[in-house]
Amino acid sequence: MSAPTSSMAEDRQRLRLDVSGAVQGVGFRPFVHRLATSEGLGGFVRNTGAGVSLEIEGPAQAIERFLDRLDAEIAPPAAIHARQLHRLSVREERAFAIVASASDGECSALVMPDLATCAACLAELLDPADRRYRYPFTTCMHCGPRYSIIEAVPYDRHRTTMRRFAMCTRCRDEYEDPASRRFHAETNACPDCGPQLALWNRQGEVVATAHQALLQVADALRRGDIVALKGLGGFQLLVDARNEAAVRRLRERKARPGKPFALMVPSLGEARAIAQIGHGEEQRLVSGAAPIVLLRASPAPTSIAPGVAPANPLLGIMLPYTPLHHLLMHELGFPLVATSGNRGEEPIVIDEAQALARLDGLADSFLVHDRPILHRVDDSVVRLIAGQETVLRRARGYAPLSLDAPAISAPLLALGGHQKNTVALGVNGRIVLGPHVGDLGDAETRAAYASSVEDLLQLYRVQPQAVACDRHPDYYSTRLAEGFGLPVRRVPHHLAHVLAGMLDNGLDGPVLGVAWDGNGYGDDGTLWGGEFIVVDEAGYRRVAQLWPFRLPGGEVAMREPRRAALGALHAVFGEAALSMDALAPVASLAPAERPVLARMLARGVNAPATSSAGRLFDAVASILGLCQKASFEGEAAMAVEFAATRAESAVSLPTPTVSEAGDACLVDWRPMLAAIVEAHRAGVPAEALAAAFHEALAGAIVAMAMRVGQPRVLLTGGCFQNARLTERSVQRLRDASLIPYWHHRIPPNDGGLAAGQIAFAAGFPTEERD
Template structure:
């Protein structure tokens, strides 16, 4: 029976208002909030979820209605967020009761589906209370926390449309669900040990070794003894290991096929994180937020001991997160030490979500499996966030952040829906319709069959969840990307969107911007319309037009894509652009001596004749080259390894060696940013035995100065920094500070990743309202 209240029946004129609201208002206690607000003002009417938000009607005295609307606008607390509301007066119906009415499915726009949320403090307090019926229950949730996106299969958000539908609430839980005074009033994930999900520990054959609390205790014992445990979490499996145990972490690396990319770690408390890394106020708030991301933190030189294998090589940062589910909290309280908490997958594959799939795909990695019986409908990995220039920047758009709903600000073509398929790496899908675009969660690189299957499932999920059949398919312009080839199979004429323009548009959508604007799009690679590899681009956007107004001086990449894995190849291309064949005899430089005389002869021929050596303007490859020239990285086992080594060296330097400034020159209507003077002074300083750290710092500063120089020449007041290179905090901060000092309005990414993980947002914006591309 649905709870109701009696209208006060106070004298005076009566009115009835209808309010339609959209935003993050389903699954966050919004209907109970409205119910209690109406009760306190003595109003009649109803509130219900719809396919795109919430509709409510309230009736009563005019003064009470006025107070209700004012409080409606001011008292909704996070994670509730009303993005838009429409209020209209309708005829009174004589209602003297208020109720939470059954949901309906009609929709005028895309609904906002809330991301999964970390467990709240009140639920943690209950779990810690021996007298509470949820004491040590690993699936405790309420209206303010717990799974959302990972368990929903349709909107509006009701229990029957989640994977919790298989758990019938016991009498006590149902009473909470029906009680307006309870924070579990209409909490769709409500459960307890009597009626909710349960825990079990399996061996590698899938045999149950223990259940409930005993399963948790045995998993803790296994971790203490050096075992690798695969644990089913909120959005998928994690591989856990004692982060202090060198042999265990090395074994995990060998089994997972991940030779050097740093592992994320989980620590029991924020104080434990502070013992390992430097944490400022913004980073601390991120760690403790409802999103509970992995936060990239500066390692402490005097920090607590971790296995060297956690973050080997030249890396100044640790990826740290706190427990974010009741199960994680229970586990970490028992352990009391940091654990590696890496995605439950093999290298290059998507995260595993099903316990039976985990036995097959993770069987050779883990010694045991801590599982539960709450189905994960939509796998979602852990998010990664970094604070840059004092602001959080999402690098991996995942649990706690995805899906993300953004307004298109008039970019939509009426009655047209679009699915945008992103790039090949850091894949994520976006769906645009009815004036908004929704960015789905990170999938990964589309190299293997498992990742490609997950990509197809993500597209199907987005279409089904939001009830949209797209008439337009958007993709990257690169013909060899799997996402592009997939688009060609889905549509006869997919909208091919230039890679770096999509980067710029993704930032513009995030900030609700129109032109005029200068987009600085720097990354590792992108398909250029001249057939070369772009990546150091300056794009002017104005009046529905786009033009490439400047770019970095191109150089050849011997071996093409192989140069992304071997920074020494990029370095040879850079040196050849400066010195010609003589570059390959500069044996005082690390990238030259990395090859035999015979190999150097082959590279001379390749570079001189352009054999398997495409031109590139890539800022990412230029950073790789600098790292190799400084002897910091010769081989990359993961994307960005060389750039990370270069930034780490720069971050650890107390001063910057001043490099010669890059030069700007005009070729027709285009500015060419010639970086050769800076690299030439870099190589001279190496010969003078200047340490790598100050040189790395000087290189960052030279490129930040270059961005300002181009911006001054182009003359647009607003500048947007986008692309994977601006994940580099030193480059981004240097450019931001210099541009602002010079009087520019600078915008950067925050919620939409600056890397290819946010590309689909820009693709959708372009597909629904294309820009005219002007040639230089």
Template sequence: MTDASLQRLRIEANGAVQGVGFRPFVHRLAVSAGLAGFVRNTGNGVVLEVEGPAHVLERFVARLDSETAPPAAVRELSILRIAPQGERDFEIMASTQEGGHFAVVLPDLAICPACLAEMRDPGNRRYGYPFTTCVHCGPRFSIIEDIPYDRSRTTMRRFTMCPACRAEYNDPESRRFHAETNACALCGPRLTLWNAAGRARATEHDALRAAADALRSGAIVAIKGLGGFQILVDARNDAAVSRLRERKRRPSKPFAIMVPGIEDAEALAEIVQEERRRLTCAAAPIVLLRARAGQAVVAPAVAPTNAWLGIMLPYTPLHHLLMQELGFPIVATSGNRGGEPIIVDERDALDRLAGIADLFPVHDRVIAHAVDDSIVRVIADEPVVLRHARGYAPLTVELGGTTGDAAPILALGGHGKSAIALTSGRRLVLGPDIGDLDSDEGREAFAGAIDAMTGLYRVAPRTIACDAHPDYHSTQVAQRRSARVEHVPHHLAHVLAAMADNGLQAPLLGVAWDGSGYDGDGTVWGGEFLALEHGRLRRVAHLLPFRLLGGERAAREPDRAALGALYAAFGETALTMMECPPIAALTDRERTLFATMLARGIHSPFTSSAGRLFDAAAAIVGVCRRASFEGEAAIALESIAQRADRSHELAAPVLRDTRGTLVADWRPTLVALAHASHEGMAAPVLAAAFHDALAAIIVEVAWRIGMRRVLLSGGCFQNARLAGLAIARLRAAGFETWGHRRIPPNDGGLAAGQAVFAAQPMIEEKR
């Protein structure tokens, strides 16, 4: 071969190409083809140069595109022909920080089958080791401290590989070739069991066995997992689960459970094919599944009055070993106190979980980023992420439109289910769920997440985007941190997040239904229809507003939402409807006081909220009159609707044109609901009929507006019955329809929408 026959290509690969075995894959591909050159990580992805005959290079590029295997995913290849250098070997070179710091950081991955098999093999040197990993699995985002992804830039840098692990790391034939998390029992993280005072009681497998024994006896155990602590208890033991509820001050919100294997999940819940795929995928989220009728394994206290169970499979070696010891389902809930963020440090856990947990299995691998368990629900046959965390976060989305020249943006989300987003050029990154911002601990975690994410991606944002609500902590943080703040309308952010999720551009009709959102007109929005076209936004329709008795208090007391809705439907006579549960529960004094408040609008703002309308319906049919957590009434209404044994049709809402804006008047539906409930119609039948009526009004508005592309967003579309009915009917009527997929439809997705708006602002047309 003459030098003249050689060519050299420089290839830049962007996407999920770090921490996924992509460099070893490229190395094997190049060596097998007899090519020379190198591959290395950079601050923006991977760069490789390959040298050889033209026809061999052509075949190499084709194989690079076709043979890249998950979890690696190349989004973009840039290929440049350069001068040959006459090299003979191909090597993996040291990483550099060229190209910036916006490489795709991979989420944490569940243990792969090969590592699981080794861990279960008594003849393997990693038998029983609870922290085994390879290039295909294990911690990624939770341990990364800087980009590009190398062991020296992760919390694994504290562990020096033993000779056997180093040999694997340097062996091109090993699946641990350049596995940055490589370790074993001789050189890697170790497990220790602490008592409530922080004293070590056991180590390694003895620690695991002692934790399992404690769980069998009804103890509550706080275990340091992949991205933070989890609180565990025997899910079969109703007394133990109730004790956890009392200690954690969580009276009724369902707990997630972990089961040993997929067969155990199928014994507890009805699982369709897509749900099974989510349970067993590398993200390994909690999946909301319909509980099997009559299952008697899981204690009633796990998910009181709920038709669904949140189930996950073991996803780390540690979890697999523990579940192998136990063989029964356990509650596995977030390691925190109610309303606080998940805990990542073992000493912090001893303090903040004092009085909750009895024992603490901990390890010495530092968690750089807190990552809770993700939650997924299959809606209209598609998986929808409801909590964006382990296995999914951080999420990188390529933006369309004209965002390429936009300056870096930081978006701070809302007040509940907070998360932050960053943009650089056409790339948007949505970080993991942080939690609510009511507590000092939550606000501290929020500030830490901002610093960690902007530091990791080396983004110095010129603009900060936030919610339009002036009292949100995130809004106040934005105003303190920057002079350039974009206050983004809440429901527009929902729609823009869904558009980014689906890669959509205007024009389209966005349906944004949730509990509440600030707009500045004195009304609490939440049942909105927004037309987006040509850089402009119009509120073209909304649900009829009604008084929200007591303001925000009504979100915790569905009875109050019902009183406001009934007052809108019946007027002053509503407070005399003694047959209606919310009215019957009132004292004479309360009846007089509330009638005055509603008539005069005292501490009773108007709301167009679909979420509060669901609360009202739940109270009227008697399934939830007090809520201990957000969405409890709507969840109860959807749960009971699953038990409907026949269909019933309530009076349909009426569309009225009010100064060019359509108003969906739901009062006929609510009147029919109240009358049917009084006449003794079964609550499940009424709950199902209410969902049907609300889904129908979405289709009716879409017909009247005349836009053929419809997008559903907002927390109400976590309701699989509502979203499924709306999507099916819209599609049957000829509309192109989308919901959410990877970005949550709830407030956890707001930051993504805010970032999109800041990059491409829209003009709101008022009517």
């Protein structure tokens, strides 16, 4: 944007520029200071509750050059989303300064995610001649904690947990030096004035401090001990990833029999030695977000214990992202399991005193520090799907996420669902999606969840005027919404998935949303999960769903794929299904179980009907002998996906057919399942049938889109974490001259529900129509 000009090029002007976007905690004020000084302009720049405000004064041409350079030279992660320009009276101000923040007025500034250690800080960390040599809390303007330590905006040191550490003279000199990359770096510290490291035993007694603490932890890990490390956004549990006995011990203590563990490796070269890494995946690994990236394991990664990711061709790998991690990995030189510091589905621990109690009997020692963590932030998980990044767990490095939503005027709060919960806030034309909280099944996670809601409201200093939640009446998040004493917007689960995907892709209607997941509360009170929903300017309408079948045992069936299989087989073969002894789900039953399950299916007692695509994946996993009982959510569906990737031969299955059924169509998968059973009995390999199953489902999506006549098709819901299903659907849609969309920034699973709920509450066209 060019400045106003006058007839005389040297006429002095003064302008105020109010900027919003990613402009706090990313070096934006020092950047503005350097530009203004280089152009000989006077004025000032400061943080505000809404972003950054600056005033510049000088010759018109210099101001015009400054504004052009502001756009051309700004470097990520800094970004300007909006600006307002105002003409002011000249004050004859010649110097330019960074001044104290203004904390009054609206509070809508973007809070930046935590950033991985930059190359310059890493070089200092490993340089024996540098005063920050081996200092595990080295940061600068370009890296270090942000969201995990902030108490309020504007982002200033005294509004973070760093306020307890007074800068020494040398750090203060850096902070005030425009030539330093620590100029106004709010986390600036050194060994003389900053946070300190300590090693505790299981009784909380200090065993060692500073670098000696790290060296002793390295020795403990070499011995096969389990170490609890206080990281950036919470505790992690570490163990030698090469040591099968140590990994097995961690599984036993954590009660996590089969779910894969994440790995931290010393370098990109080490990652290449154990996994296949494409260019896009490498970019994510070395990015400032430094997430866990799901990568295909090398054919024989002998340096990794089999127990790290049993029966799984993928490895979740991340690089060191804090100075503490870099120092530890530099000392060890081998991969570590680095998993969340918690038990079961509890939230990660963020306080060292809590760690002693909640990780008692799990960790052998505790590597801690005295910089408080205010907001817990787990490690993010991403996967490249159809050549593009899809965030599966949005947390460290990615959260909070801010999205444009011009329709939002009054503050709104959305409380998400029950699993993979996240919270969202709608304020001043934006949606802020908080970090992953987890499943709300236990008291500890519910307490952390309630705290995350309060934290978000306090951070932005807003009082919501309405609360959005899932329609499920028994979700803890729904009950919490009802306790606010505010208007409650109950959002259909699968519509929220579609709206979240539309936000993610910047879509208005019309669009056909294919919302497939494990389950969600349907508008008719039944369990949905295989829905086709059209959203347009007039509202939304469910146009089809997968053929429903019963789940004997209800919630138990969600943990036992064999029960989903019995329900699906009963939908195809009737009572004869319980006599198919050659099939794995039937063969796995004890004699006493058969008549009980048969009665459930025949009478519909404790056997709710579902249209869930996720449960259909469970059924196929069981029929093909891949998984009868699941130890973690998604295990059976993952087994089907992984089997499909191993297929050496191609077979075909009938594409599910579409038939009219009242207000919505039914997509009938029963002939396809009957063909799977017949082929499996005939000895067709499970891998070939798993691949054909994916292909048939992709064909059903295309058929439904053609029938509806909607060329824009959005794939959403937890089933589209499955790369094969998504990629085959995308390709088949493109082959049919249709336009596919899928998730990128907002998770396709229930971690994205809160964003869709905000869109619904803000008045997105959400009237249900005939």
